[in-house]
Amino acid sequence: MELHTLWFVVIAVLWVGYFFLEGFDFGIGVLTGTLARDRAERRVLINTIGPVWDGNEVWLLTAAGATFAAFPDWYATLFSGFYLPLLLILVCLIVRGVAFEYRAKRPEERWQRGWEHAIFVSSLVVSVLWGVAFANIVRGVPIDAEGEFVGDVGDLLSPYALLGGAVSLALFTLHGALFAALKTVGDIRARARRLAGRLGLVGGALTVGWLGWTLAEADTWRAAPALVVAVLALVGALAANARGREGWAFLSSGVLVVAVVALWFLTLFPDVMPSSLDPAWSLTAADSASSPYTLRIMTWCAALATPLVLLYQGWTYWVFRKRIGTQHLAPAAHGADAEPADAPEPAGTGTPT
Incomplete structure (x- = not known):
């Protein structure tokens, strides 16, 4: 395998990991x-x-950094052409991170409720924008013979792209609902399961229809197996959720997310950004790649560092694997929704705030 192909696969894997993990993360924010x-x-x-x-x-930072180092032309065209939507994503991620950290810093209900609204809105907006962005990357955008984006924001808001935004929102919310069912106890767990069942039917229909549209317009059908896997994963998630097997349901929804992202990249290759003006002007992985020496150095660094990162993150999830519920919350500082001070906290959940 040539190095530029290897790094296209690596970047695809990084995006798969990001959407698998941050997908339920955004879904929880929407919920x-x-x-x-x-x-x-x-x-x-x-x-x-x-x-x-x-x-x-961290997966997003690594994916963006790897794109910059391995495919500088792709990075330049992508981040200049998608400047406004990517800036909005960045702002939402910053607001979301600040909201998580600052929400419990003051006891006033108005203060905490405001940051909770910020988590909801930023998670919702980012979930939609990622679908819109990747829909445009896969379908193609106005790129001229010099590899420059020559369109505007309106070119990024086609019906296909907007449907992609709706699909990513539904998919992430489903993923988040199944994660909530897996990680909580009590009434909220039961309601998360019921919501996941409804989301699976509606979001699943949107996802399968949109992926079918993607394949119908693609020049190749090599991504068709990913569509089959997506359908089977959706059915498996709904069946497991209906039987109360939250672990299997969440795993199946994760496979669904993986299949969707894999279909995007399988449809895209060997291009990295197709041109909607002329296919000959599309940016390809081979033409956009860095020098072979740069790619070799990156390969060695990735081979050494990646296992350590995966082990550390896997350990983190293992430590915080237990379920939690309202009975495990520490008393609210202002007393509005305080729980008994002697409520037991399950091992491995961290310190609720």
Whole structure:
């Protein structure tokens, strides 16, 4: 395998990891404004991802950094052409991170509720924008013979791209609902399962239809197996969820996310950014890659560092593997939704806030 092909695969794997992990992370953020009935339940949902959300975002930084180093032309065209939507994503990620950290810094209910709304809105917006962005990358954008993006924001808002945004929102929310069912106890767990069942039917239909549209317009059908895997994973997630097997349901929804992202990259290759003006002007992996020497150095660094990162992140999830519920919350400082001070905290959940 040529080095530029290897690094295309590596970047695809990084995006798979990012959307698998951050997908349920965003889904939990959306559920704080839809599934949770009160502030205590919002606190429970936030605590399910409290120890891991920042680690999940490392995958995005690594994917962007790898793209910059391995495919500088792809990075330049992507980040200049998608400047406004990517800037909005970045702002939302910053606001979301600040909200997680600052929400419990003051006891006033208005202060905490404001940051909780920020988590909901930023998670919702980012979930939609990632689908819009990748829909445009896969389908193609106006790129001229010099490899420059010559369109505007309006070119990124086609019906296909907007449907991609709806699909990513539904997919992440389903993934988050199944994660909530896996990580919580009590009434919120039961309601998360019921919501996941409804989301699976609606979001699944949107996802399969949109992926079919993607394949119908592609020049190759090599990504067709990914569509089959996506359908089987969706059916498996719904069946496991209906039987109360939350672990299998969450794993199946993860496979669904992996299949969707894999289909994107399988459809894209050997291009990295197709041109909607002329296929001959598309950016390819071979033409956009860095020098072979640069790619060799990157390969050795990745081979040494990646296992350590995976081991550390896997250990983190193992430590914080237990379920939590409202009975495990520490008393709220202002007393609005305080729980008994002697409520037991399950091992491996961290310190709820």
